[in-house]
Amino acid sequence: MxxxxxxxxNNFYASCERLFRPNLKTRPVVVLSNNDGCVIARSQEAKAIGIGMGAPLFKIRDVVEEHGVAVCSSNYALxxxxxxxxxxxxxxxxxxxxxxxxxxxxxxxxxxxxxxxxxxxxxxxxxxxxxxxxxxxxxxxxxxxxxxxxxxxxxxxxxxxxxxxxxxxxxxxxxxxxxxxxxxxxxxxxxxxxxxxxxxxxxxxxxxxxxxxxxxxxxxxxxxxxxxxxRGYVCHALDDQPQPKQTTCCSRSFGETVRDKDQVHDALMSFAERAAEKVRRADQVAGAMQVFIRTDPFNPNAAQKSLSGSVSFDHPTNDARAIAGAATRILNRIWREGFAWKKAGVLLLDLAANGTAPLSLFDAVAPKDDGLMNAMDTINQRYGRGSIRLGLAGKDQNWRMRRENLSPSFTTKWADLACARMV
Ligand SMILES: [Mg+2]
Structure with a gap:
């Protein structure tokens, strides 16, 4: 047999939050969705006092207060x-x-x-x-x-x-x-x-x-x-070699709506970098990409718009410079003034294993890898995401997620290492 x-x-996200914060061990813990909207994970104690899955934070304020519930923004790096x-x-x-x-x-x-x-x-x-x-x-x-x-x-x-x-x-x-x-x-x-x-x-x-x-x-x-x-008959075998992904996406709802093109562009640059990094991690290259932006469909008072555009690459690539450049060109093409944008994203499509992508008829040689991406990945892995970026990031970043109760990145950022103190 x-x-x-x-x-x-068990209660994985809540358990991670407790790992380096022993003072949370005895308190109920909840973790919130992106932008601190609603509860996506609960410790056993939080379940016991009746906090429901998906409960919006504003509705449980009283319970949080009364029971001293620890409220955490989601920390996916951790x-x-x-x-x-x-x-x-x-x-x-x-x-x-x-x-x-x-x-x-x-x-x-x-x-x-x-x-x-x-x-x-x-x-x-x-x-x-x-x-x-x-x-x-x-x-x-x-x-x-x-x-x-x-x-x-x-x-x-x-x-x-x-x-x-x-x-x-x-x-x-x-x-x-x-x-x-x-x-x-x-x-x-x-x-x-x-x-x-x-x-x-x-x-x-x-x-x-x-x-x-x-x-x-x-x-x-x-x-x-x-x-x-x-009934005990095996229909699903162990899948120890997951299929390589065909697409990868990096998208996010903004903390506040954004009207300014520079800020939308800034968000897209950050998503493009992140998506490219994911593809490099899987040792893949992308043959095409899509960029989308849309307004808030849940706001009945706002004019609604949803825009997208795509390009295919002459050379399949995982180079953040090529991908960010293409995202910029797409945004310039599709941009419309006068809307309050709520969400944007970058999708990398037509993914293939690095090195197997066919060259086009007019290619003399494959574009050379200059090692820069590799160096960036190493630095970001060691010092935490975003330590080094393409020279594209802007000033006001209203689009960034609301994460008011974010725990430190204990295991991926040196500066956030937990402190042990002798008393
Ligand atoms: Mg679980």
Missing amino acids: ATFALVDC YGDISERVMTLLGSNAPNHEVYSIDECFLDLDNLGVPDLSDWCRNLRQKTYKWTGIPVSIGVGPTKTLAKLANRLAKRSIKSGGVIDLVHHPEWIEPALRKTPIGDVWGVGRRWSQMLEERGITTAHDFAHAEDGWIRKKMGVVGLRTAHEL
Whole structure:
């Protein structure tokens, strides 16, 4: 029988915020979406006092006050770096692994050959906590869908010690299926769960026992696979070589609307640099790009406009200078005065592995890499993003995100290193 584990970080963003700030350990913690709009992550204590997922900050001000809730702006530089540490550790402990999201990782434990898998998982859990400071839960199952389901229950059960193994305890599978609402099954979205509930299928157990022909008719082969996985038949293998990305996007809503072209340009330059950096990281080049700007669709009093333009590159590139230059040309072409812009973005398209991109008929030689981008990446990695930039950044940066409660970049900026003090 196949053996999959799903390792999931508990309340990941909140756990990252606590990592270097021990004074948050005993307080409820919430993390806010971009521009400090609404709650996107909560610590256990924050869940317990009834703060809902997606709650707008202005609506929970009283609760925040009353319970001394720590409110954090999202700090993706920190979360991304901690995630890499956790994934590297997990990957080096299992024969095969698949990073599924920023805080989840599937492990293939088929050929592990340990006498007691639950023990091994508990050790891995402790090691992860000791080495990275992040608490995780582990669910083990004969399929990925059952591993996910086991993980959800491991998080909720104090008795489990953070680990539930359905492979060596097959007798737990049925009660586990009965305890799982259909909407919490991996791959069953809100639309499907509503449809299923209306027909009396309210748990994973009901769904696993529904008739194949009916499932196929209602939910197609995707739904059928989920039912089979719940019955213990593997339909989703471990995907340890993720497909290279075809597009990459860097876009953001502005903290305030912006009317000034220079400021929109400034924002686009920063997105272009960031998008180019992402593509270089994946060792890819872009064949084309698109730039878009739009007004705020939620403001009924503002004139609405949405503009975009694209270019394709003669030489596929990941050079920030070429990409920023093209973004400038597109903006000059599409710009219209008189609107209050709320969002802008840069998309890099037609991505290909570096070195495989075909030369055009008229190319004598491929454009030479002068090492500048490499040097910039090294400096930014070492001293923190934005330490060195193309000479394009402007003065007033009203477009920048509102991040009033941003925690320091403890692990990616020297200046933000945590201080330990002898008392
Ligand atoms: Mg999680």
